Amino acid sequence: MHSTDHAAPTIVDVARAAGVSKSLVSLAIRGDAGVSEATRTRILAVADTLGYRSNVLARGLARGRTQVLGVLVSDLSNPYHSDVVAGIEARAEGAGLGTVIGHGQGDPAVLAARLDQMLDLGVDGVIVVSAMLPAEALDTAAARRPVVMVGRPFEQPRRVSVVRNHDERGAALAVAHLQDLGHHGIVHLASSHRAAASARRLAYGEAMTRAGLPSTTLWVDEGGVETLIAGAVGSAGPTACFAGNDRTAAALLHDALDAGLDVPAAFSIVGYDDAQIARQVRPGLTTVAQPREAIGREAARLLLARIDGDKDTVEVTLEPSLTVRGTTAAPC
Amino acid sequence: MHSTDHAAPTIVDVARAAGVSKSLVSLAIRGDAGVSEATRTRILAVADTLGYRSNVLARGLARGRTQVLGVLVSDLSNPYHSDVVAGIEARAEGAGLGTVIGHGQGDPAVLAARLDQMLDLGVDGVIVVSAMLPAEALDTAAARRPVVMVGRPFEQPRRVSVVRNHDERGAALAVAHLQDLGHHGIVHLASSHRAAASARRLAYGEAMTRAGLPSTTLWVDEGGVETLIAGAVGSAGPTACFAGNDRTAAALLHDALDAGLDVPAAFSIVGYDDAQIARQVRPGLTTVAQPREAIGREAARLLLARIDGDKDTVEVTLEPSLTVRGTTAAPC
DNA sequence: CAACGCTACTGGAACGCTCCAGACGGGTCT
DNA sequence: AGACCCGTCTGGAGCGTTCCAGTAGCGTTG
Numbered sequence: 001m002h003s004t005d006h007a008a009p010t011i012v013d014v015a016r017a018a019g020v021s022k023s024l025v026s027l028a029i030r031g032d033a034g035v036s037e038a039t040r041t042r043i044l045a046v047a048d049t050l051g052y053r054s055n056v057l058a059r060g061l062a063r064g065r066t067q068v069l070g071v072l073v074s075d076l077s078n079p080y081h082s083d084v085v086a087g088i089e090a091r092a093e094g095a096g097l098g099t100v101i102g103h104g105q106g107d108p109a110v111l112a113a114r115l116d117q118m119l120d121l122g123v124d125g126v127i128v129v130s131a132m133l134p135a136e137a138l139d140t141a142a143a144r145r146p147v148v149m150v151g152r153p154f155e156q157p158r159r160v161s162v163v164r165n166h167d168e169r170g171a172a173l174a175v176a177h178l179q180d181l182g183h184h185g186i187v188h189l190a191s192s193h194r195a196a197a198s199a200r201r202l203a204y205g206e207a208m209t210r211a212g213l214p215s216t217t218l219w220v221d222e223g224g225v226e227t228l229i230a231g232a233v234g235s236a237g238p239t240a241c242f243a244g245n246d247r248t249a250a251a252l253l254h255d256a257l258d259a260g261l262d263v264p265a266a267f268s269i270v271g272y273d274d275a276q277i278a279r280q281v282r283p284g285l286t287t288v289a290q291p292r293e294a295i296g297r298e299a300a301r302l303l304l305a306r307i308d309g310d311k312d313t314v315e316v317t318l319e320p321s322l323t324v325r326g327t328t329a330a331p332c
Numbered sequence: 333m334h335s336t337d338h339a340a341p342t343i344v345d346v347a348r349a350a351g352v353s354k355s356l357v358s359l360a361i362r363g364d365a366g367v368s369e370a371t372r373t374r375i376l377a378v379a380d381t382l383g384y385r386s387n388v389l390a391r392g393l394a395r396g397r398t399q400v401l402g403v404l405v406s407d408l409s410n411p412y413h414s415d416v417v418a419g420i421e422a423r424a425e426g427a428g429l430g431t432v433i434g435h436g437q438g439d440p441a442v443l444a445a446r447l448d449q450m451l452d453l454g455v456d457g458v459i460v461v462s463a464m465l466p467a468e469a470l471d472t473a474a475a476r477r478p479v480v481m482v483g484r485p486f487e488q489p490r491r492v493s494v495v496r497n498h499d500e501r502g503a504a505l506a507v508a509h510l511q512d513l514g515h516h517g518i519v520h521l522a523s524s525h526r527a528a529a530s531a532r533r534l535a536y537g538e539a540m541t542r543a544g545l546p547s548t549t550l551w552v553d554e555g556g557v558e559t560l561i562a563g564a565v566g567s568a569g570p571t572a573c574f575a576g577n578d579r580t581a582a583a584l585l586h587d588a589l590d591a592g593l594d595v596p597a598a599f600s601i602v603g604y605d606d607a608q609i610a611r612q613v614r615p616g617l618t619t620v621a622q623p624r625e626a627i628g629r630e631a632a633r634l635l636l637a638r639i640d641g642d643k644d645t646v647e648v649t650l651e652p653s654l655t656v657r658g659t660t661a662a663p664c
Numbered sequence: 665c666a667a668c669g670c671t672a673c674t675g676g677a678a679c680g681c682t683c684c685a686g687a688c689g690g691g692t693c694t
Numbered sequence: 695a696g697a698c699c700c701g702t703c704t705g706g707a708g709c710g711t712t713c714c715a716g717t718a719g720c721g722t723t724g
Contacts, residue, residue, distance in 0.1 A: 008476075010680055021704045026682065034702065056452045057392040058680035061709050066389070068453060076417060076433075077608070082408035086437055098449040101408075101433035105418055117430040120388045121400060121453065144340075254614070276409070280612050282586070342710055353674045358712065368672060390710035393679045667723085674717075679710105687704075693697085 009050045018046040029054065060122045067097050069303060070123035072115050074104040074130035079276045080292060084129050084150055087296020095304050097124070104130060112137035119144050125303045127296075131194055146306035148299045152195055161306065162315040163299045165290040167196050170320035171203035174242045174270040174288050175211075177322055181330045183268060184213055185238035187228055191220040191248045200244050200272060225252055229259045232267050239267060239331040246271035246278045249285055253327060264329035274323050283326025291318045341382045350378040361386065392454045399429050401635065402455035404447050406436040406462030411608045412624060416461050416482055419628020427636050429456070436462060444469035451476050457635045459628075463526055478638035480631045484527055493638065494647040495631045497622040499528050502652035503535035503574070506602040506620050509654055510572045511543055513662045515600060517570035518545065519560055523552040523580045532576050532604060557584055561591045564599050571599060571663040578603035578610045581617055585659060596661035606655050615658025623650050 011029075015022040020043065028035045028043040035043075060066035069092050073081045089099045102118045104111030111133050118126060125146040128138065135158075141147050142159040149162045178186050188204045190197060201217055208215035216238070218224030229252075231237030243249035249271030253263060261267050263283065271278055274289035298316055306313075343361075347354040352375065360367045360375040367375075392398040401424050405413045421431045434450045436443030443465050450458060457478040460470065467490075473479050474491040481494045510518050520536045522529060533549055540547035548570070550556030561584075563569030575581035581603030585595060593599050595615065603610055606621035630648055638645075 012680080022680090023682085023705075024703060027703090030682090036702065039702085053448075053452060055393075055680050057389045057398070057454045058709090059682075060389040061387075061393055061711085062680075062682040064682095064709080066453070068449070076408050076414035077411040079409040082435075085408060085435055089435065089437070098446075098453070099435070100450065100453065101435055103414075103417060103421065103431070103433055105421070114430075117400070118432065120385060121398070121430070121432065122389045250612075276608075277612060280582075280609060344710080354710090355675075355712085356673060359673090362712090366672065371672080387710050390679090391712075393681085394710075394712040396679080396712095665724105669722085670720085672717105672719085674715105676714095676716105678713085681709085683708085684706095685704105688702085690700095692699080694695100 008055075009052045010055070011052070014043065014047045014050055014052050017050060018043050057122075065124050065307075066122040068121075068123050069097050069099050069300065070102060070115075070118035070121075070126040071099060072102045072104065072111065072118065072126055072128045072130060072133070074111055074132050075106050076101075076103050080273060080290070081129055083292035084296040084299070087293035087298075088127055088300045089296075090293070091297040091300035091304070095300075097304070104133070106132070108132050108134050108137075115141050125307045127299045127303055129299075131196070146303055148303045148306070150295060150299050159313060161299075161302045161313045163295050163302065164196070164315075164317055165295060165320045166317040167199035167320075168203035168206075170272060170288040170290070171200040171242070172207045173320065173322045174272070175204055175207035177286070177324070177328065178240045178242065178268060178270060179211055179213075181240075181268065181328060183240040183331055186213065186215075186240045186242060187231075187238045188215065188217045189220065189224055189228060189241050189243040189248055189252060190217055191244055197244045204242055220248055220251075225255055228252065229256055229261060232256070232261055233259060240269070240328070241267070242270045242272075244272060246273045246275040246285060246287055249287065249327075250277045250281050253281055253285065264327050265332055268328040268331070270328060278323075278325065286325045286328040287323055288320050289323045290320050294318055340387075341384045342387070343384070346375065346379045346382055346384050349382060350375050389454075397456050397639075398454040400453075400455050401429050401431050401632070402434060402447075402450035402453075402458040403431060404434045404436060404443065404450065404458060404460045404462060404465070406443055406464050407438050408433075408435050412605060412622070413461055415624035416628040416631070419625035419630075420459055420632045421628075422625070423629040423632035423636070427632075429636070436465070438464070440464050440466050440469075447473050457639045459631045459635055461631075463528070478635055480635045480638070482627060482631050491645060493631075493634045493645045495627050495634065496528070496647075496649055497627065497652045498649040499531035499652075500535035500538075502604060502620040502622070503532040504539045505652065505654045506574045506604070507536055507539035507543075509618070509656070509660065510574065510600060510602060511545075513572075513600065513660060515572040515663055516545055518547075518572045518574060519563075519570045520547065520549045521552065521556055521560060521573050521575040521580055521584060522549055523576055529576045536574055552580055552583075557587055560584065561588055561593060564588070564593055565591060572601070572660070573599070574602045574604075576604060578605045578607040578617060578619055581619065581659075582609045582613050585613055585617065596659050597664055600660040600663070602660060610655070610657065618657045618660040619655055620652050621655045622652050626650055 011022045011025050015025045025043055028040045056066055092099050102114035104114055127148045129150045131152045147160045149160050151164050190201050205215045218228050249269050253269055256263055271285045271287035274287045278285035278287045343354050343357050347357045357375055360372045388398055424431050434446035436446055459480045461482045463484045479492045481492050483496050522533050537547045550560055581601050585601055588595055603617045603619035606619045610617035610619045
């Protein structure tokens with residue numbers, strides 16, 4: 001650390017080497033219009049040969065902006081999250097901003113701590129991709145910087161924009177697919193009371209009612225899987241299930257196969273999310289896919305608008321789509 | 333943005349409110365010894381009621397340290413990475429440092445860009461959890477800040493510490509397990525020429541030789557899976573396979589079952605990594621597990637030492653262990 | 665009791681940048 | 695010709711810290 005760069009070159013070094021003032025270097029580098037073309041190229045050339053890199057800390061301090069977005073995720077290993085992050089990064093990069101990620105390890109307290117830390121670091125805004133961040137942490141963050149939330153539909157109005165997939169439409173898509181195949185006895189398998197899960201559950205009920213069919217919701221933690229399989233084995237039981245998410249659907253598939261139930265010939269299953277697991281189980285899981293990258297891009301777009309002074313907080317819902325694989329077929 | 337906090341309180345606000353100089357506030361907050369107990373508690377109380385938060389940007393500028401570590405990963409959705417990150421975060425938090433993550437999306441160019449960006453943001457050091465970062469990007473980063481590399485064993489010496497799992501020992505573990513069960517015809521299935529994969533392949537060969545058995549390596553992209561299964565179906569063929577990683581093992585398992593081969597009764601399979609997929613396939617995959625959290629903690633420990641002035645770069649290897657699930661049994 | 669050494673505290677420079685008010689020439693307009 | 699403007703460039707203040715060289719107050723000591 002001694003024989004190499006004695007110190008990173010600063011704007012002053014560039015100015016001296018180019019024979020201009022530091023202010024002009026600053027303007028040239030930021031592409032200000034009031035710099036003649038000749039001097040700009042000269043300054044940039046000098047900066048380049050000196051290996052000058054703008055100090056983000058100093059810029060952030062002086063300007064109040066760091067040109068970096070923060071993304072808070074609760075579970076890195078969830079591919080849903082990484083796809084959303086990819087969308088965010090693509091959009092941010094297009095606008096010349098960098099991105100850092102904070103990882104909450106599925107723990108609300110850690111999540112809140114990471115959020116504070118990213119804000120302390122000076123990010124210009126934050127996108128929260130996690131349903132488990134405490135509401136008050138979200139509020140205090142929103143008071144400091146623009147915040148966009150991905151995935152959680154909000155009850156009360158907050159100073160936060162929201163981007164989410166249209167769970168209601170997704171559930172309707174799943175039910176319609178099963179009905180098109182000829183199923184009547186379609187049960188919903190729920191595993192959570194969280195907002196997205198509830199939206200799917202309610203939309204399932206409405207879709208069934210609209211079709212003039214009775215709706216039944218079973219809960220995983222009340223032995224719903226066993227009940228469902230026991231019923232499906234009998235000839236009068238349900239012939240299909242719409243599960244609230246892919247993990248639940250995969251567990252159901254596993255147990256159904258173990259019970260000797262033929263999927264999809266004797267029993268069809270639809271999941272939600274198009275998670276990695278949907279491609280890994282056999283047969284592949286038919287599932288409702290969220291437009292994950294698009295969600296990320298939209299979230300970044302909203303955040304950038306807020307950073308640029310837009311006051312309005314909005315809620316955007318994007319359309320899910322159905323991915324048909326091997327767990328659905330006409331009932332026999 | 334106007335009616336709320338007109339501006340975040342600074343150290344000067346705290347000083348004024350407490351009736352002391354800003355220098356003293358700075359010392360008190362950082363826990364300097366030369367502050368009397370009485371004034372320290374008073375200052376901290378004032379800071380607290382004012383909601384003062386130290387400005388990381390200003391501190392970083394003045395001090396040259398931000399108390400934040402950067403972690404560069406190439407693939408967020410790989411659970412190996414998230415476990416390592418968890419270990420890093422645990423250790424960093426214990427030392428009072430924060431952590432930000434840069435995500436390379438599996439693209440070397442993006443990876444290098446994120447690395448630069450994190451360094452620009454002023455992180456005190458970086459842990460690289462990715463085998464695909466270009467060597468020159470690693471070198472320029474190492475010239476700027478301390479860097480610790482996870483997982484890639486290095487050929488030539490660099491200004492970088494390395495933490496990795498002991499691939500040689502892991503391969504030996506897998507082979508020993510199969511030999512203990514009574515297997516003699518054990519084939520290695522390789523899918524990559526990367527360093528870790530090569531180490532495992534060579535160690536497999538040595539372990540077989542040591543046991544006086546012939547070693548055979550088949551390559552996935554040369555039709556190795558088909559060759560292997562064709563051989564295993566016959567009665568004189570191999571009875572077991574050690575695959576270079578879990579993804580390869582899972583693919584082999586899939587095709588073997590499709591070919592009517594009974595796993596593990598007629599054919600045993602061992603993978604490497606204990607990836608998520610090892611738990612999701614049926615039967616569950618016997619595999620060599622890396623001590624992922626420990627790797628992360630160790631990497632953070634080394635980085636913190638480097639940040640505190642330690643000049644030496646070291647290479648640490650941690651012991652893998654064997655996780656026995658359902659794809660291994662005695663040959664029939 | 666002057667000299668000394670502590671402990672507790674202070675003021676200003678420095679970190680590298682942005683922003684603002686203005687300077688300096690050389691047109692253009694009247 | 696004087697007033698004015700416009701494009702280009704400059705110097706200094708300021709962002710919120712840390713760090714360094716002091717200073718004041720006070721008890722010890724020879």
